[in-house]
Amino acid sequence: MASAKETILWRVRRATRDVPEDERPEDVAVARGYRKEGEDARAEVVDRFAAHVAEYEATVHRVAEDDLPGVVEKILAGRGIQRLVVPPKLPQSWVPDGVEVLRDAARPRLTNEELDGADGVLTGCALGIAQTGTIALDAGPGQGRRALTLLPDYHLCVVREEQVVDLVPEAFAKLEEAVGVEGRAVTFISGPSATSDIELNRVEGVHGPRVLEVLIVG
Numbered sequence: 001m002a003s004a005k006e007t008i009l010w011r012v013r014r015a016t017r018d019v020p021e022d023e024r025p026e027d028v029a030v031a032r033g034y035r036k037e038g039e040d041a042r043a044e045v046v047d048r049f050a051a052h053v054a055e056y057e058a059t060v061h062r063v064a065e066d067d068l069p070g071v072v073e074k075i076l077a078g079r080g081i082q083r084l085v086v087p088p089k090l091p092q093s094w095v096p097d098g099v100e101v102l103r104d105a106a107r108p109r110l111t112n113e114e115l116d117g118a119d120g121v122l123t124g125c126a127l128g129i130a131q132t133g134t135i136a137l138d139a140g141p142g143q144g145r146r147a148l149t150l151l152p153d154y155h156l157c158v159v160r161e162e163q164v165v166d167l168v169p170e171a172f173a174k175l176e177e178a179v180g181v182e183g184r185a186v187t188f189i190s191g192p193s194a195t196s197d198i199e200l201n202r203v204e205g206v207h208g209p210r211v212l213e214v215l216i217v218g
Contacts, residue, residue, distance in 0.1 A: 054133075071215065072096055076099060081119040082119055085110065090123065123155070125158070127171055159215065164216075194206070
């Protein structure tokens with residue numbers, strides 16, 4: 001009796017039996033007739049982004065530029081954040097007084113123990129995607145390396161309205177330079193970290209922060 005692995009491989013071979021042995025994936029043109037750019041007004045795109053982010057159980061705030069520092073301070077105080085991780089090149093005006101700031105740098109880096117022992121992290125982002133309510137971080141200025149937004153249990157993320165794109169293809173086009181030219185890792189965040197077991201019981205905080213709070217600035 002064939003094993004499950006053998007059965008799967010047999011079905012793959014049968015499905016691809018008419019493919020020439022020397023053919024490579026890039027030799028076959030793929031039809032890409034889907035929409036690559038949105039057509040809605042900017043205000044509608046940003047509203048849709050805010051609504052979809054909230055659907056993932058993240059807390060969303062709409063904030064004016066001048067109010068941003070005060071709102072950050074109020075939110076962190078309300079959450080009881082006392083030890084805050086800050087990535088390189090985050091605007092200093094965003095960082096409130098009265099908290100212990102743990103600044104990450106190329107050398108020395110914060111240890112995993114220091115990141116895990118922090119109360120939260122404050123970052124910017126590369127862009128937001130209205131279609132899916134996803135936030136992308138590409139390790140650029142004010143975002144930091146991936147571990148900064150995975151180990152602390154609370155993530156406060158600032159997204160400017162002009163960073164919000166409508167569709168996923170628009171986002172990938174904007175991220176192409178960071179990934180292809182500079183080789184930076186990209187982290188996609190759709191709500192707080194959560195997964196479900198076989199009984200569909202939701203478990204939060206398995207792969208990242210249990211709490212995501214988003215400030216949309218514009």
